[in-house]
Amino acid sequence: MDIENLDHYSQLILSLAALVTLTSFIMLAQGRLLRLVFVFALQGFLLVLATSIAAYSFDNPHLYISAAITLVLKVLFIPWMLRRHILKLNMHRDVEALNNKTTLMLGGASLVVFSYYVLHPIMQNSSMILLNALSLSLAVILLGMLLMISHHQAIAHVVGFMSIENGLFFAATVSTNGMPMVVELGVAFDVLVAAVLFGIFFLHISSSIDSLDVDKMNRLNEVDQ
């Protein structure tokens, strides 16, 4: 691929795809919750940029609407809500001990390679930008899962969950210029309701186990006592 020969749109989208993936890696190794939430907001902002660029290049007004929704929901509302909970529950000084950061990072890197491996056969005939952008958004989804596996705090799980949504949103934007409006609105509504419910759950969990460490919730399992 000859990067200089690509048009500006493709170059921008490719750089943004790389940056979005980079933010996922930063989140993966982040033990402080406030910073985690900040990087999450940053990832949301990169998505808003990518969507606006796509909207501008293809002269597609409905992408502006999705960009605006993302701005309000993922850059402002959800980070604000998470920050408020962190401060209220007095968790902003806690540093989560992540065992084996090196392995975690290597695992993340192999997930990126894996995403390329999965999508390569079907994207062979399409443009280079599509292959890269779709593979990286799948990587963001998988990295979000890895984030949830490696962190113990409920708030980090919610960040991982929402970052999976970010990956999906990026995939929809670059591959198809956004889903039909009704679907996009529906997904945004689901994300909003989920965010509110997560807020309610933080209160319930912290009053039930006196912390948000989900590893302490282990009453229900199939292991013999």
Add this chain to the structure above:
Amino acid sequence: MIPAYLLLLLPLLGILYFALFGHQEDVGRQNIRFNGVTLFLSLWLAVNVFNSGTLLSTGEYFIVDSFNVYLIVLTAFVGFTTAIFSAPYMAHEKDLGKLTDKRLRLYYSMYQGFMFAMYLVLTTNNMGVMWVAMEAATLATVLLVSLYRTPESIEAAWKYFILCGVGIAQALFGTILLYYAATQFSHAENALMWSVLYENAKLLNPEILEIAFVFMLIGYGTKIGLVPLHNWLPDAHSEGPTPMSAVLSGLLLNDALYAVVRNKMLVDGATDSHIAGYLMMGFGLLSFLVAAFFLHRQKDIKRLFSYSSIEHMGLMTLAFGIGTPFATFAALLHMTVHSLTKSAIFVTVGHAAQISGTQSIDKIRGLIKTQPKVGWGLLIGTLAIAGFPPFGVFTSEFLVLLATMQSYPWLTPLLLLGIGIACAGLFRNIQPMVYGECPAGQQAVQANLWPVMIHLVIVLWLGLAMPDFLADWFTQATILISGSAPL
């Protein structure tokens, strides 16, 4: 299409109505009325489809064909009978002091919210909206799982929320890939319409669709409760209020399977490789066998029956995966009889737990002596779900077995083994609960067992002699899904 619109509108009104008035004295009865009217609407819709075939709304936003209309009727019916059960049950829970007015309002409002999400999943023609509605169903029920606010129920609800949320995100990725494949030839606004995709399935890129289907099966499969994605299911079923367990087991799992089958129809149209079928068979068989073994080590009566749900969903997934007309017919029948039987069982289990004040299998004893109706209901329900003749589950399991013998004879021993192990697993636990010595001071509770009787009589009827119109209906649905008629 008018009944379909009303069917969607009424539960929406219900959400609002119960959010405002859900704490009143006769709220249980109001809920029955709401669900009774939707049942009537669904029957009206069914008659329309029966007379004039597949219905498409203007703008093609909604589709009702012979496949989903019978699931709509089933959903409305189970929703209605569960509402009948839930009225005295929730009143009893309130008397015990487990619930406040506020939570009761939440419960009834979200009951309607869940029904709305189910009807939307079933009627929508847009694969994206189907995903949105499926996620909405999780959101509506997640606070109901933690309704009692015990540490266990909060843990169960959190697990349900996170696992199903992450799982179903995979289905959205699959839907995006499907949309991408469709935009190659179709106008963007129509590219997610199932009817458009189905007509043009030959034009879809088979390689993209195969990968998309993997994501969709994992995504919706989490909601079906396929092993190894099933971890949320026993927890959510055992910790929530029992009417919720009944509708989750009877409806949610079916509708998630419905979403998978709709997608499979597209993939089968695009490729000749039968890969979707093999994937479903693999996951289905694994779920069926693993759940059968897990039945033996359960200590909680509701967990016991949720593993039984996983087992039966696995069997249906296997049958849809085999994909011959015969197997599809069997799977459709099994969907119906399993829904009816399982929701009836959860109703009796709810009463049994109220009688003995616990859900622990070791402590529930002597149900037949204390309250014969509940004891017999549980025993007969378990006989039916374990696949004893002459109940409908026997018929459908027998048909699945025959279909397997026809297409993949080497799988038959595994299926027989699974059915045998599951049967033993159920009865070693049920027998002492129903007969056993009844503990001192055990009292009968106020119970409405009409829903159980109606369900079990229908299951018996389906097992003895399936009425012609129902057989026609299943045949039409089978033709739609698998391309030709059984037999």
